[in-house]
Amino acid sequence: xxxxxxxxxxxxxxxxxxxxxxxxxxxxxxxxxxxxxxx
Amino acid sequence: xxxxxxxxxxxxxxxxxxxxxxxxxxxxxxxxxxxxxxxxxxxxxxxxxxxxxxxxxxxxxxxxxxxxxxxxxxxxxxxxxxxxxxxxxxxxxxxxxxxxxxxxxxxxxxxxxxxxxxxxxxxxxxxxxxxxxxxxxxxxxxxxxxxxxxxxxxxxxxxxxxxxxxxxxxxxxxxxxxxxxxxxxxxxxxxxxxxxxxxxxxxxxxxxxxxxxxxxxxxxxxxxxxxxxxxxxxxxxxxxxxxxxxxxxxxxxxxxxxxxxxxxxxxxxxxxxxxxxxxxxxxxxx
Numbered sequence: 179x180x181x182x183x184x185x186x187x188x189x190x191x192x193x194x195x196x197x198x199x200x201x202x203x204x205x206x207x208x209x210x211x212x213x214x215x216x217x
Numbered sequence: 218x219x220x221x222x223x224x225x226x227x228x229x230x231x232x233x234x235x236x237x238x239x240x241x242x243x244x245x246x247x248x249x250x251x252x253x254x255x256x257x258x259x260x261x262x263x264x265x266x267x268x269x270x271x272x273x274x275x276x277x278x279x280x281x282x283x284x285x286x287x288x289x290x291x292x293x294x295x296x297x298x299x300x301x302x303x304x305x306x307x308x309x310x311x312x313x314x315x316x317x318x319x320x321x322x323x324x325x326x327x328x329x330x331x332x333x334x335x336x337x338x339x340x341x342x343x344x345x346x347x348x349x350x351x352x353x354x355x356x357x358x359x360x361x362x363x364x365x366x367x368x369x370x371x372x373x374x375x376x377x378x379x380x381x382x383x384x385x386x387x388x389x390x391x392x393x394x395x396x397x398x399x400x401x402x403x404x405x406x407x408x409x410x411x412x413x414x415x416x417x418x419x420x421x422x423x424x425x426x427x428x429x430x431x432x433x434x435x436x437x438x439x440x441x442x443x444x445x446x447x448x449x450x451x452x453x454x455x456x457x458x459x460x461x462x463x464x465x466x467x468x469x470x471x472x473x474x475x476x477x478x479x480x481x482x483x484x485x486x487x488x489x490x491x492x493x494x495x496x497x498x499x500x501x502x503x
Contacts, residue, residue, distance in 0.1 A: 185256045185369040186241075189263070189362050196358045197473070204480055210487050217494060 222475065229468040236458075236465035244458040256370040257455075262463035263362040264389075266470045268426055270356030271396065275423035276333045277340075277349035278416035284342040294337075301330035314434040346412045347481045349419060350403055353396050355474050359466075360393045375439060384432040385440035392429055395422035 240258035247254035283293035304326030308319040340348055367386070368378040380386055399422060403415050433440055451459070 179252055181369050181373050182241075182253050182255055185259060185366040186237075188365045188369065189259045192358060192362050192365065193469070193473075196355075197476075200473075200476055200480060203484075207480070207483055207487060210491070211483075214487065214490055214494065 222472075225468065225472055225475075229465065229472050232461075232465040232468055236462045239458045239461050245452060245454055247455075250374055253370065253373045256366050258459060258462040260363060260366040260370060261459060262466040263359045263366065265463055266466050267356045267359035267363060268430065269467075270352045270359065270470065270474075271392070271423055271426050272329060273332065273336070274349045274352040274356060274396075274419050275426075276329070277336055277345045277352060278419035278423075280333070280337060280340075280345045281342065281349060281412060281416045282420075284337075284345065294334075297330055297333050301326050316434060317431075344482070346416070347478060347485070349416065351474050351477045351481060353399050353403075353419065355470060355477060357393065357396045357400060358473075359470065360389070360396065363389060364393055380439045383438050383440065384436040385429065385438045388425060388429045388432055392422070392425045395425060 236258070240255055244255065244258070246252055279293065283289045305323040308322035308326070313319060313322070336345060336348060367389075371380070372378050395418075399415055399418050402418060403411060406414065408414070432438060
């Protein structure tokens, strides 16, 4: 059962990490947009 | 379209929760493997989703190259239709290895042609490059899941984490490496021809997808037969749960691609504006 739960947990860790990367990229882009607006 | 996103997100969350319940609790236990076989509900749908995304990357890359000129675009349309017809006809005429169903090959051929024209209908040439990038990136994520869950399933069932030299396992790892190199090329190349180079790499890389899929028929391998379109047999209740999980992962993949696509379009707009700003900025006199 340990292998089963590890596999399920690993799957979601990978997907959530990727979604986290997307959120970070989006925030960085928002900062750049705000900088452009200030100019 | 803005309203559709939260609706799809809610539907996907509900479907994923239901799929987890079906996979962990409702699906019957396998007589031979016990509960560990339930890894199939994450391993196989992730593999199918990754393959689909790599095929989308392949079709989008072709379109990015051929749509540069009207003549090549028209020629490509005719070639794609001709290949689709040839695949459908030859699936029933050419003797296939035992276990491969001609209908599965024909359906795949028709689906690929349909996908090609769908992408062509909804995306401009510039945006089709973004589609290729997004499909490769999300495909790599799903392929990573396959490569992580595979050994976690193999260890209790085969007694080993990885079968060195096994063609199915090795070709999947090579597929992952090809698309990781594709993403590295796109991220770090500063050449004006990056999109063209990446499209060419994607076309060659996609050749590994059928090799991965058909390797179990043409080579001796430890990996079991596929559960759909091949010689493998599965309990209908298990198959039902597998298809629910695939649908859930497809929706999740679509949602991730959608978010990533919007982000990519926004990033390109920001880059263009920054370039324009840099051009318009008054230079200090020397």
